[in-house]
């Protein structure tokens with residue numbers, strides 16, 4: 001027999017657009033006659049997959065024959081998978097697909113409960129919401145399944161036991177204490193003639209309360225529906241399943257029953273047992289519906305009976321319409337059509353709620369039409385699917401606003417983070433700079449501390465040395481031939497040197513022999529002698545009055561003495577100017593020394609002209625300090641320390657000593673030191689004057705000491721140094737004969753003409769006269785830097801490029817060959 005669904009159901013699937021106001025979009029399928037209908041028709045369509053769920057689970061329970069002795073062949077066949085029922089008739093059969101089918105003859109209540117209900121009850125303990133409703137015609141076993149019988153408890157008591165926990169041995173069930181302690185609240189309602197009654201309320205002494213149990217057969221309290229719940233419903237609460245079960249069993253007997261043709265104790269009302277688990281938010285609704293019987297078949301006669309039956313069916317019919325409306329996607333779901341549907345509204349609308357519909361049916365072929373009607377209803381309910389909640393436009397807008405707000409906050413936070421990172425980088429940079437500055441300051445402090453210690457260490461000695469300087473002036477120099485260590489701070493004065501000079505001028509304490517000072521005092525009558533140590537090179541000077549009564553100034557540096565007239569300008573000249581001259585001398589000699597390595601004490605070296613040989617001998621002697629400590633070697637009066645300059649000036653210091661031996665005092669003669677080859681050489685005095693002219697009187701302007709082997713070029717350097725202080729300094733040429741009739745020596749020949757070629761002065765063989773012819777063109781003198789290279793320090797008296805180049809060839813480091821010749825010339 002072909003299924004005959006209602007024309008409305010055959011209209012097919014709903015469309016979501018039809019349920020814009022439906023909070024829960026339930027979908028209903030009409031494929032109830034298929035053997036394996038899909039619960040979700042959308043799953044078979046080629047539409048985008050939408051998350052759905054199956055909120056209504058339909059289970060069929062086929063009761064036993066009332067009379068087992070004379071039972072006909074069953075009209076129902078259960079498939080092997082236990083999910084489909086085949087209804088056989090005389091003209092064919094009809095299959096109904098359910099979620100499960102149980103035959104009570106084969107499966108008692110316990111088995112049925114465990115198989116289809118127990119899992120739902122467990123979910124309620126965890127906070128799920130479940131509605132279990134019994135649907136079927138009268139006498140089909142709804143109340144039997146829900147409440148059981150004396151032999152076996154029904155779902156209500158099993159659920160209470162499972163949720164609350166049964167005492168050991170109670171109801172013959174030992175749960176091992178698993179379900180103990182869960183607190184529940186239970187309300188029992190009855191819907192009769194479309195009125196809600198509180199079965200827990202009313203008692204013989206005034207009615208039940210929420211905290212007590214109703215006593216006696218007191219009138220039932222009618223309740224109003226507020227929203228989706230019965231207002232002011234009584235409830236029983238506790239965690240003892242036994243006590244609550246007893247009360248539920250007691251009030252269940254208060255239901256209105258009536259004997260009908262189909263059921264001796266037919267339930268004339270719908271009974272709802274509502275169990276809440278507040279601690280977890282779980283809810284269990286157990287609904288035993290009144291029989292959906294045919295009025296005539298039920299044998300209800302009379303207007304009142306028919307009206308009662310009609311009211312009973314009102315709930316069933318309303319529930320059926322609700323299911324169909326939800327399934328059809330109607331804009332309006334008639335929940336308010338009956339009290340039953342009003343109280344069941346949450347069961348359909350709540351996303352967390354599931355419905356377990358138990359279809360009770362009789363295997364009796366006489367009840368076939370009622371069975372078909374019941375199975376059709378169940379099949380419809382089974383096909384209801386719940387589409388996942390779709391956000392409403394308002395919710396969507398709120399969500400979008402929320403997303404925009406969050407994005408703006410993210411942007412703001414990113415900007416804030418970026419700002420903090422920049423500030424952090426700046427602070428790190430400042431910290432690094434501060435650390436560097438701190439390190440610099442620490443280095444300065446360390447350096448200053450070192451200087452302070454050095455100064456403090458010199459302090460005592462300096463005072464003594466200054467005293468000795470004074471003794472120089474008083475001509476009380478000890479005449480011991482032994483080395484007298486005379487040390488002074490630079491120039492013996494406490495004046496601060498100009499900072500620009502101070503970097504180059506190192507104040508050092510030096511050891512000085514008494515000979516020089518004494519010689520300057522004895523021979524020249526210097527009134528005061530000051531000495532200093534410039535870059536580890538001795539320099540001392542003093543004033544004296546020469547035989548002509550002229551005030552002269554005598555300088556000694558590196559074996560070279562410079563004697564010059566004490567120009568009145570010198571009185572006003574600063575120490576700085578004097579130091580500049582001395583520095584230039586030192587610079588020249590340093591440069592020379594770097595070019596030529598001359599052994600000091602080797603006589604052979606005096607005749608050797610090979611630079612390599614000279615250097616070799618020097619290296620054989622070791623360091624100057626080692627050399628000075630060798631007993632057979634001459635101890636220079638200049639204490640040479642380990643420094644590039646002192647090493648470099650060592651040969652010239654020795655040369656100077658040769659001269660000193662020639663002019664040695666008696667004490668030195670009494671204690672002759674080993675004569676070194678250089679002692680055979682001597683110095684000649686060269687008086688310098690300008691050629692007499694309109695501008696010059698021709699007086700002697702300076703007296704210089706040079707080596708006999710010196711050339712005019714060498715002499716020029718000394719003169720130019722002297723002339724550095726002369727503001728009217730001019731270039732000059734040497735007059736070989738010392739008078740206007742003399743022929744000037746060209747600059748090119750100055751390097752080849754020895755100073756001894758100059759005319760003898762005052763008939764003294766070791767005295768020469770250098771007459772200078774001024775070159776009119778003034779020469780701009782640059783600011784010289786102490787110890788700079790010669791070409792940068794010494795002024796040029798001629799603009800001739802050849803002269804300059806020659807000059808450079810002699811003294812520049814690149815002119816090793818010429819330097820060698822120059823030294824050889826000096827020594828010759």
Ligand SMILES: Nc1ncnc2c1ncn2[C@@H]1O[C@H](COP(=O)(O)OP(=O)(O)OP(=O)(O)O)[C@@H](O)[C@H]1O
Nearest residue numbers: 063064104138139140141142143144263266267291
């Ligand atoms: N599975 C069953 N096994 C044994 N007896 C049953 C079974 N189902 C029902 N009965 C018996 O059938 C009778 C009717 O059952 P029940 O009262 O449960 O029907 P009902 O569906 O509730 O009918 P109504 O709608 O009129 O209340 C009861 O006496 C009950 O004991």
